[in-house]
Amino acid sequence: MGPLLMTPISDDTTAFAIASAIKVLLFFGVYLVTVAMLTLAERKVSAWIQDRHGPNRTGPGGLLQPAADGLKNLMKEELSPAAGHSVLFSLAPAIAFCTAMVTWAVIPFAAPLPTPWGVVSLAVADLPVGFIFTLAISSLGVFGITLAGWSSNNKYSLLGGLRSSAQMISYEIAMGLSVIPVLLLAGNVTMTSIIAQQANGGWNVLNLSFAFMTFLISAFAETNRLPFDLPEAESELVAGYHTEYSSMKFAMFFIAEYANMLTASGLMATLFLGGWDIPFTGWDNTGDPSLLKTILTLMSFALKTGFFLFFYMWIRWTLPRFRYDQLMSLGWRFLLPMSLGYIVLIASVLLVLQLLGIQPGYAQTGVLLVVNIIVLLLVFVVFDRGRLLSPTTSKMSAAEMLRLRTQDRAASTLPATARPAPEMGD
Amino acid sequence: MAINVKVMDRPVEQVSYVRATLSGLAHTFKHLIDPHKVTTQYPEETEALSKRWRGTHRMLTNEDGKAKCVACGLCPTVCPANCIKLVPGEDEQGNRFPLVFEIDEFRCIFCGYCQEVCPEEAIHVGRHYENAEYTRDGFVYDLERLTSQTHPVCEMWDPTDPAGE
Numbered sequence: 001m002g003p004l005l006m007t008p009i010s011d012d013t014t015a016f017a018i019a020s021a022i023k024v025l026l027f028f029g030v031y032l033v034t035v036a037m038l039t040l041a042e043r044k045v046s047a048w049i050q051d052r053h054g055p056n057r058t059g060p061g062g063l064l065q066p067a068a069d070g071l072k073n074l075m076k077e078e079l080s081p082a083a084g085h086s087v088l089f090s091l092a093p094a095i096a097f098c099t100a101m102v103t104w105a106v107i108p109f110a111a112p113l114p115t116p117w118g119v120v121s122l123a124v125a126d127l128p129v130g131f132i133f134t135l136a137i138s139s140l141g142v143f144g145i146t147l148a149g150w151s152s153n154n155k156y157s158l159l160g161g162l163r164s165s166a167q168m169i170s171y172e173i174a175m176g177l178s179v180i181p182v183l184l185l186a187g188n189v190t191m192t193s194i195i196a197q198q199a200n201g202g203w204n205v206l207n208l209s210f211a212f213m214t215f216l217i218s219a220f221a222e223t224n225r226l227p228f229d230l231p232e233a234e235s236e237l238v239a240g241y242h243t244e245y246s247s248m249k250f251a252m253f254f255i256a257e258y259a260n261m262l263t264a265s266g267l268m269a270t271l272f273l274g275g276w277d278i279p280f281t282g283w284d285n286t287g288d289p290s291l292l293k294t295i296l297t298l299m300s301f302a303l304k305t306g307f308f309l310f311f312y313m314w315i316r317w318t319l320p321r322f323r324y325d326q327l328m329s330l331g332w333r334f335l336l337p338m339s340l341g342y343i344v345l346i347a348s349v350l351l352v353l354q355l356l357g358i359q360p361g362y363a364q365t366g367v368l369l370v371v372n373i374i375v376l377l378l379v380f381v382v383f384d385r386g387r388l389l390s391p392t393t394s395k396m397s398a399a400e401m402l403r404l405r406t407q408d409r410a411a412s413t414l415p416a417t418a419r420p421a422p423e424m425g426d
Numbered sequence: 427m428a429i430n431v432k433v434m435d436r437p438v439e440q441v442s443y444v445r446a447t448l449s450g451l452a453h454t455f456k457h458l459i460d461p462h463k464v465t466t467q468y469p470e471e472t473e474a475l476s477k478r479w480r481g482t483h484r485m486l487t488n489e490d491g492k493a494k495c496v497a498c499g500l501c502p503t504v505c506p507a508n509c510i511k512l513v514p515g516e517d518e519q520g521n522r523f524p525l526v527f528e529i530d531e532f533r534c535i536f537c538g539y540c541q542e543v544c545p546e547e548a549i550h551v552g553r554h555y556e557n558a559e560y561t562r563d564g565f566v567y568d569l570e571r572l573t574s575q576t577h578p579v580c581e582m583w584d585p586t587d588p589a590g591e
Contacts, residue, residue: 048458052465318454319447380444 015117023124031104031262036066038258038309045313069251076247081153084244088151093245093252096144100259103137106130107266108191110276110298112289119289122298123191130190131183134267135176138222141260142168145224145231145241148253152244160240164231167221167327171228174335175218178211181346182271185360195275202365203274208346209372210379212272214339219264221331224257225312227319228327265308269301276301338379345371477581480536480551483529484579485572493573494548497524501540501549509533510540527569531557542582550579 040055040062047054055062080086108123127133142165149161182204183189186197198204205212221228232240242253269275276297322330349371358364466473475481485493497514509532515525538551554577559565 045458048463049454051457051460051463053463053467314451314454314458318450380442 012118019115019117019120020124023120023122027124028101031101031259032255035255035258035262036070038262039069039254040065041309042258042313042316045310046317049314049317073248073251078249079244079246081244084153085151088147089244090249092144092148092151093249093256094144095147096141096256097252097259099137099141099144100256100263103134103141103263104259104266106133106191107263107270108195108275109266109301110295111293113294114289114291121192122294126190126192128190130188130192131179131194131271132189134263135172135179138260138263139168139172141256144253144256148245149231149241152241154244156237156239157241157243160231160233160237160243163233163237163324164224164241167224167228167230167331170328170331171218171221171335174214174331174339175222177336177339177343178214178218179271180339180343181208181211184343184347184350191270191275194271195277197360198274199277201360202362202369203277203279204272206372207365207368208272209369210342210375211339211346212268213376214335214342215268215272217330217335219268220312220315221327223260223264223312225261226316227322229321230324230327233321261309261312262305265305265312266301268308269304273304275304342375345375475553475555477553478583479553479555480538480580481554481577482531482552482557482575483534483540483567483572484550484552484575484577485527485569486548486550486579487573491573493524493527493569494546495524495527495569496546496548497522497527498545500543500545504539504543506537506539507533507535524569527572529567529572530565531567532562532565538580538582541580553578553580 043065044054044062055065058064058068080089105124106127108121108126110122112119112121114120145164145168146161149157149159149164152158182194185201185204185207186194188194194204198207201207220226224231230240231237232242237243242250245253278297278300346368349368353364353367358367485495488494497512499512499514502508502510502512509530511526511528511530512524513526514522516522536551540549541551549572552575554575557565
């Protein structure tokens, strides 16, 4: 082992290629194991919330359950619908699976690692387009689900696929717009610069709390998790887009769901919780890279991502599913205009701060925090309770509501004979 | 409208989705960290059975290890599922004993009439339920099997002590 070089490894092409290959292998190995363990974690969390123990028979504490599930899925019969489109039917899980994994590639998961051959940046690909890449790839993921729904030649699958595409397209917009303030603050789209900005000026969850809220909600919708799991609403659509899937193809959708969850959690940690930054300390961001720094920041990142993963599960076992029109109205009538307005607000605040000569840093964070608290109070106290946000209905006009109610009342007071006979087949 | 959609008159002005969500999260978290779980870890721990539980049969034996049964034929007569097969035999002293006594536990409806009707208190339904078998033939219990089983037997309902105390 020679002395540690403090130059980026990308200066040397061969070393860079080898380092990247190792990163890809190591990283996706860890990633897939994590995804497998997530299925167990989900079952454990659901069990604990429901006062049960969860799987505890395979291996110590049920730790081998994912392996058993995987083995079972491999052994299962591969079914393919006779009237379906067999090529697309096989392609769809692959698309869902790959896009879910590729998104993760741009997220830096620890401080750069020094090696004898140079400093290795710990993101699989630290792309200059950064966040835009994640948006592009995550919108490709919807193809997998839509194609699965269409190629199955099954009405439930098709409905699930359609719902999924509508939902993901709607929430993609809100998601993209809610990140624009983050990019405004960072002045760049690469993940590394977003993390560096948060290390210097406080985490974006304080800077941009409202953007965090909208991103969180959109991320739930993007990953098709409860309360937005309409594409696979089992009470209405059997299993939605993967009704016809069996065996490993089904497992791939399952893996894709958890991979998406992991990616979204990583993204939230990176964009809003400072990525691998360790709070209240500056030493991890300054000075030469070291192994200790890498390990500690990796733990910090894992902790933050783990929190969001837990939060995903926690929400899933708490909230019931939205109705479809509520989902759409939340996306288009609330999240979209709100995040648009928020961009304007944050841009103006930043402009004013710049004119006043306040540099990015803790003063700026303080001002933004106050602005955010005001916005959150406005949204959740003033506009809540049916004035803008309603827990039970999409906003229906008062006249329409009255018409429906009088009709309902009239129908229920009619004698049974006077009621119109139900149509056949109802 | 083609169908009558019931539109609920909800007090929208008084409820908040955000607050409901937060209180829901608090509620589920309380259960999450609560160490008390309701599941019975079955093979390791079992729930206590009622004294009047009617499960698979036992034939009680007298001191010399023979079945108490005197082959009177009451139990196959009273059995509503017709699952008891009894072939009576008699030795030189005139004591009656069953040559064949088989109970098909698959046909049995576990009513407990056989135990109630038995004059010798020989056949009993037992406080037992783990009776899986690999073949259907395994569920036909012969006399040897009925006498060799050791699980506790059912205490029939006593009209003078309805609560079973």
